[in-house]
Amino acid sequence: MMKRMLVAALLAVLWAGTGPTVDLAWLDAYTPAATAALHAAEPSTARVTWWVAGDPHVGHGSEAFPGQHVAKAVADVNELGIADEAIMLGDLVEDRAAFGDIFVREMNKLKVDWTYVLGNHDFDRTTGQPVLAPRYGARTVQGIRFITLSDEVSGSADRNLVMSDAQEKWFWEELATHRDTDSPIFLFTHQPHPEFAKWPQLQEVLDEYNIVAWFSAHKHRWDIRKDAGVGFIQVNIHSIGGVREDYLSSFLHLDRTGDTVEATVRFRNHEKREWIQVDGQDQVTFTVNLASD
């Protein structure tokens, strides 16, 4: 482009010196048109990034003050500035209702919208009631159906992900709307599939749905398997707080080009504020096809 402009300018100067006055405005008009044509030829790609974290365990005995771990993670996410949205995959607090407000206060410092699901520690140890409203729902992100499920039974009664009747009815109906279609689904829960109480029932009908990936936490360790032998990609993430090595979580990038989405999962240490490897990998990638023909 620069060379073409220089040649044109030179010609204009030469022309101006020998003949009638030349209107140079056409040079200005020409350049934006050429630039627009170049951009139109490129495929349009839109990136959406979710911060996917879990197990902050606000109020856990390892914290210097309640919310220490989630506060440090949120500060790093804000400074990075790459997330469009965020989800916290359960064990938001350590078994006490009073910690629920602290969790919400710290998460509200995020500069992006956020949501959560409940895990087995999100029930008050005295009352047995959930510390925050059990959230479940579905929405479409980059053409992929995100389904989130909450644990609704006290962790002391059952550590597995047990849904209420209402949530379970909704879940099967939501799946039914995607039966025998190519509509891809990502699941987001606290417990991984072996500890999902309805896993035996879901497994029997798994072929009818296009569940591409299942994001979970709960184990406080990375367990990422592209071929978990269950037909979907398992992404079990490490913990923000609680036990073992803390301040670890993930980011999910979804880069859509036409009917294809490239999914990339990256791993973060919020304490050291650095990207980390898991199983020797900088990231895990997979392709999601949206075409429904």
Ligand SMILES: [Zn+2]
């Ligand atoms: Zn936990």
